[in-house]
Amino acid sequence: xxQVKQSPxxxxxxxxxxxxxxxxxxxxxxxxxxxxxxxxxxxxxxLIAIRPDVSEKKEGRFTISFNKSAKQFSLHIMDSQPGDxxxxxxxxxxxxxxxxxxxxxxRLTINP
Amino acid sequence: ETGVTQTPRHxxxxxxxxxxxxxxxxxxxxxxxxxKQSAKKPLELMFVYSLEERVENNSVPxxxxxxxPNSSHLFLHLHTLQPExxxxxxxxxxxxxxxxxxxQFFGPGTRLTVL
Numbered sequence: 001x002x003q004v005k006q007s008p009x010x011x012x013x014x015x016x017x018x019x020x021x022x023x024x025x026x027x028x029x030x031x032x033x034x035x036x037x038x039x040x041x042x043x044x045x046x047l048i049a050i051r052p053d054v055s056e057k058k059e060g061r062f063t064i065s066f067n068k069s070a071k072q073f074s075l076h077i078m079d080s081q082p083g084d085x086x087x088x089x090x091x092x093x094x095x096x097x098x099x100x101x102x103x104x105x106x107r108l109t110i111n112p
Numbered sequence: 113e114t115g116v117t118q119t120p121r122h123x124x125x126x127x128x129x130x131x132x133x134x135x136x137x138x139x140x141x142x143x144x145x146x147x148k149q150s151a152k153k154p155l156e157l158m159f160v161y162s163l164e165e166r167v168e169n170n171s172v173p174x175x176x177x178x179x180x181p182n183s184s185h186l187f188l189h190l191h192t193l194q195p196e197x198x199x200x201x202x203x204x205x206x207x208x209x210x211x212x213x214x215x216q217f218f219g220p221g222t223r224l225t226v227l
Contacts, residue, residue, distance in 0.1 A: 043218030
């Protein structure tokens, strides 16, 4: 019940296209959903996060869509660029648990 | 130095060696974390320290021994490791561990290979 399932494991998108990564969770106590971006040789860095009181959050080309009833959330990258090529991790947390549960990661490659 | 730094960046050790990983955070945070990152697996939380006190120990084998001498430094002492312990070990810090959602800031990791 503590798992966060992420798909796909790898994704190749053409430059200018839309990249979509999906995550699903079971624990209804989760109430904070961040996405982390990791470049080779670097640690993960927070990209964008959402609380379940909203269904969507947008920051520049990055959007989180959240479906509370389906217990799913997704990351959309609009106008994908080669510089977006990285591994993306979704995560979930609840205030009571005080620790992040991570998905397996998605390696995104944007072809020029 | 800024953010979270880790040394060494790469480490190769035999199963009988003893080595230590070092993490230092320059952010004034009160909580520090050790994670294990293996290929195609979720990040695994190993240990959490809050105000230099261990508050989380996720059933990690005793061959991994953490130490937090102050709020800026975190060590992971390694001894008699197994080849399956080969992974990227990430250190992170956050403002606090309790009381809301605290962004975790990660270091670049130590790539460990156990022969």
